[in-house]
Amino acid sequence: MIRTGEQYRDGLRDGREVWIDGERVADVTRHPAFRPIVDVKARMYDMAHEPSYQDALSYVEDNQRLSTFQRPPREKSDWAAKTHALDLFFKDIRGVVTRVGDETVGEMWSLRDGRDVLAEIDPRFADNIDRHIEAVLRDDIFHVSANTDPKGDRSRPPQQQDPDMMVHVVRESDAGIIIRGAKYETASAYADQAFLKPTLGAWTSEALSDYAVGCIVKMGAPGVKHLCRSGFAGRGSAADYPLANRFDEVDALLVFDDVLIPWEDVFFYRHTRAAQHIRATLHRYSAFPFVLRLLYVADMMVGTALWNAKQTGLDKLQGVREKIADLVCYREGINAHLTAAIAMAEPSPGGLLMPQQSMLYAGRVFACANLPQMMHVARELCGGQICVTPNASAFAADGSRPWLEKFYTLNDAWESDDRRKLLAFARDLLNSDYAGHRLTFAQFAQAPHFNHLAAVYNSFDFAGPLDFVRRSAGLSDRVQGSL
Numbered sequence: 001m002i003r004t005g006e007q008y009r010d011g012l013r014d015g016r017e018v019w020i021d022g023e024r025v026a027d028v029t030r031h032p033a034f035r036p037i038v039d040v041k042a043r044m045y046d047m048a049h050e051p052s053y054q055d056a057l058s059y060v061e062d063n064q065r066l067s068t069f070q071r072p073p074r075e076k077s078d079w080a081a082k083t084h085a086l087d088l089f090f091k092d093i094r095g096v097v098t099r100v101g102d103e104t105v106g107e108m109w110s111l112r113d114g115r116d117v118l119a120e121i122d123p124r125f126a127d128n129i130d131r132h133i134e135a136v137l138r139d140d141i142f143h144v145s146a147n148t149d150p151k152g153d154r155s156r157p158p159q160q161q162d163p164d165m166m167v168h169v170v171r172e173s174d175a176g177i178i179i180r181g182a183k184y185e186t187a188s189a190y191a192d193q194a195f196l197k198p199t200l201g202a203w204t205s206e207a208l209s210d211y212a213v214g215c216i217v218k219m220g221a222p223g224v225k226h227l228c229r230s231g232f233a234g235r236g237s238a239a240d241y242p243l244a245n246r247f248d249e250v251d252a253l254l255v256f257d258d259v260l261i262p263w264e265d266v267f268f269y270r271h272t273r274a275a276q277h278i279r280a281t282l283h284r285y286s287a288f289p290f291v292l293r294l295l296y297v298a299d300m301m302v303g304t305a306l307w308n309a310k311q312t313g314l315d316k317l318q319g320v321r322e323k324i325a326d327l328v329c330y331r332e333g334i335n336a337h338l339t340a341a342i343a344m345a346e347p348s349p350g351g352l353l354m355p356q357q358s359m360l361y362a363g364r365v366f367a368c369a370n371l372p373q374m375m376h377v378a379r380e381l382c383g384g385q386i387c388v389t390p391n392a393s394a395f396a397a398d399g400s401r402p403w404l405e406k407f408y409t410l411n412d413a414w415e416s417d418d419r420r421k422l423l424a425f426a427r428d429l430l431n432s433d434y435a436g437h438r439l440t441f442a443q444f445a446q447a448p449h450f451n452h453l454a455a456v457y458n459s460f461d462f463a464g465p466l467d468f469v470r471r472s473a474g475l476s477d478r479v480q481g482s483l
């Protein structure tokens, strides 16, 4: 059944060990660094109970109301429903967040697509996948993703350095397996559980390894420690940093200090072929909601640049319109990939409907690789005033207010307060610490660029181009056999 925001908050008060800036956090729902983003996630839960949103954010199955965001997709309309629900959510919170559950739950569906492969390798665990997918749906669990280990010296296998540089199993008991190591993870401190799986390395050439482990980890389990980076909320006022203060998604180094994983939460263990399988298919669903976020980031850049040009009258210039058109092409390029990926959606091995894979992965490369350039275009269109404008308190103080009103009032429609607000918004979108962090997030959070490209290479059907060139160049039939 769908949860309420308050039930979600109660679930976070489980004695979890969270550290930030040297302080042990007593309650993440109340701490200033976490409260804004916990409130955003709680709002996502609460919206599904409100009459005006309920039919979009939830659906009824077996007399139970379940979340649209958690629904395994079987029809194109399921993808349209998810997209619509996210649109309502972003418009309600008036911003963009990424790791709020719908973008990570798809990793579990990918694992179920490989159920038969995993069952063939080790039949003990296949039922656990089905049960966990059902549990996420029925209990409305906020699920995040644990992929990246610290890894240490990449030129050495984990066995030849501190073995904890990559998560591994140290022993097993009747109750389950005991894991040690660490992962980088956005939102772990305020999520319910994570799907943990390995980063692949040289060790995967072995048939069996203690490093080949995939499981569910409860974020409040004994031995789990969330060592968070410093938050952006509260570094400046909300009037000056309107995005950082509402939408900072705090990342953590998540340490596993001999954590017991009960057998019912284990998906695979020791078989490196299982680890390779899940890594190869991990983002086949979840890349869609990830890229969809960047469509909204593009909208924010288009809107910010155009409002700025309208405020200053620069929108009348052809050269300015061309730069805004560049931003629009970026926005529509993302839109086209996402639209096509669903229009051409494919059945998955597990009976779900997955976005057409090469279109989706090419869209992820397009959206992530062009983001730095597009942020630069938007920043350049906003001009230097985004980084030299005084803060809101200067606009309010007696001594400076008259001067700032004089120089920031543009005409009858644009008074100084709206000019200041737009410039503060633009700074937090394009120029602030938070803006830089979000750019890095887009480049790495789901996977690094080389991994995005590998996904394109592995999903594109090369038969068409190869055959076209073979015929066009008059190559012999023998070359066909060399493929």
Ligand SMILES: Cc1cc2nc3c(=O)[nH]c(=O)nc-3n(C[C@H](O)[C@H](O)[C@H](O)COP(=O)(O)OP(=O)(O)OC[C@H]3O[C@@H](n4cnc5c(N)ncnc54)[C@H](O)[C@@H]3O)c2cc1C
Residues within 6 Å of the ligand: 145, 146, 147, 148, 149, 150, 151, 183, 184, 185, 186, 187, 251, 437, 440, 441, 444, 445, 446, 447, 448, 449, 450
């Ligand atoms: C803001 C943020 C949030 C994150 N959130 C999460 C999360 O929620 N869950 C999670 O699991 N991880 C998360 N990560 C971690 C992220 O997945 C990793 O940063 C990413 O996988 C790269 O690993 P690394 O940082 O250790 O880079 P490294 O492995 O040190 O690589 C650094 C660079 O070296 C080059 N390189 C390395 N290996 C290769 C190769 N084989 N081929 C070509 N080039 C290569 C690339 O240029 C690469 O970017 C997050 C990261 C950031 C920055």
